[in-house]
Amino acid sequence: MARDLAGKRVILTGASGGIGRATAEALAGAGARLAVSGRNADALRELAGRLPDAVAIPADITSPDDRRRLVDEAVRHLGGLDILVNNAGVGSWGHFASSTEEINRRVLEVNFFGPVELTRCALPHLTDGVQPCVVNVTSMCGRKGMPAWPEYSASKFALVGMSEAWRGEFARFGVDVLTIVPGMTDSGFDKNWLRTDGKADLRFDKGMTPADVATGIVLAIRSNKTETVLGGEARRLLRFNKFFPRLTNWLIARKVRKLYTGG
Numbered sequence: 001m002a003r004d005l006a007g008k009r010v011i012l013t014g015a016s017g018g019i020g021r022a023t024a025e026a027l028a029g030a031g032a033r034l035a036v037s038g039r040n041a042d043a044l045r046e047l048a049g050r051l052p053d054a055v056a057i058p059a060d061i062t063s064p065d066d067r068r069r070l071v072d073e074a075v076r077h078l079g080g081l082d083i084l085v086n087n088a089g090v091g092s093w094g095h096f097a098s099s100t101e102e103i104n105r106r107v108l109e110v111n112f113f114g115p116v117e118l119t120r121c122a123l124p125h126l127t128d129g130v131q132p133c134v135v136n137v138t139s140m141c142g143r144k145g146m147p148a149w150p151e152y153s154a155s156k157f158a159l160v161g162m163s164e165a166w167r168g169e170f171a172r173f174g175v176d177v178l179t180i181v182p183g184m185t186d187s188g189f190d191k192n193w194l195r196t197d198g199k200a201d202l203r204f205d206k207g208m209t210p211a212d213v214a215t216g217i218v219l220a221i222r223s224n225k226t227e228t229v230l231g232g233e234a235r236r237l238l239r240f241n242k243f244f245p246r247l248t249n250w251l252i253a254r255k256v257r258k259l260y261t262g263g
């Protein structure tokens, strides 16, 4: 199925910056009508002001009241709902041994429970939508757990798993579920991490641009592609891991030992 984005009514979370802002611009450019969300009200209003027929609805994805209000206000403004893009997320960079239960739970709240419960609020409206779909922005860490990303990997694996289960379940409502699996993106993501005590030399400046990811998301929605891995590095890592899982794990463990014990 090819999905025409013209006139589609969309809720997009995490639109105040990075990948979300670029995705809002790309979706609006394709003719979609948007309710853009996040916590930074000023950034959202600035964005909505530049897009035709867009509305800014500030909301904290971890708050049940905010989730309900976001869906209600978006549906009232847009006159219904066709697409929900769960893009809001937070990172946490460092090893499990130096983390805390609080960080673990916070990452799961933002990256898993928030989007999942927002989808619960949106589903009754999506079932009445035109070519409806849920788009979950996960990560390559949601397909291969990575050192220094323990909570983040767990949260994204959980969202990938929920997406797979929904795909079968939502078929009876005619609602498609699309999973986006981006690799490293130079979005400013690292400025918002909950902790930064990881050791590897991460080069976000060598990653994709937010516009690259936005282009991939729009293409996935248009072509109704079930799962889209974005970025050469993510594609290479996941393919290598698929065919050589033991070697991949050995190489990763060797790198961690070098970084942390010098051996």
Ligand SMILES: NC(=O)c1ccc[n+]([C@@H]2O[C@H](COP(=O)([O-])OP(=O)(O)OC[C@H]3O[C@@H](n4cnc5c(N)ncnc54)[C@H](OP(=O)(O)O)[C@@H]3O)[C@@H](O)[C@H]2O)c1
Binding pocket: 013, 014, 015, 016, 017, 018, 019, 020, 037, 038, 039, 040, 041, 059, 060, 061, 062, 087, 088, 089, 090, 091, 110, 137, 138, 139, 140, 181, 182, 183, 184, 185, 186, 187, 188, 189, 190, 192, 207
């Ligand atoms: N950058 C990468 O390398 C990369 C790679 C793979 C996947 N991803 C995923 O891509 C998505 C977008 O990330 P990004 O790279 O664009 O990073 P970003 O610039 O930090 O954007 C994160 C967005 O999430 C929103 N957000 C965070 N906590 C929230 C909360 N409690 N309630 C509502 N909104 C919240 C932020 O808005 P407010 O601060 O205004 O709330 C912001 O708009 C995330 O799901 C991330 O995990 C990123």
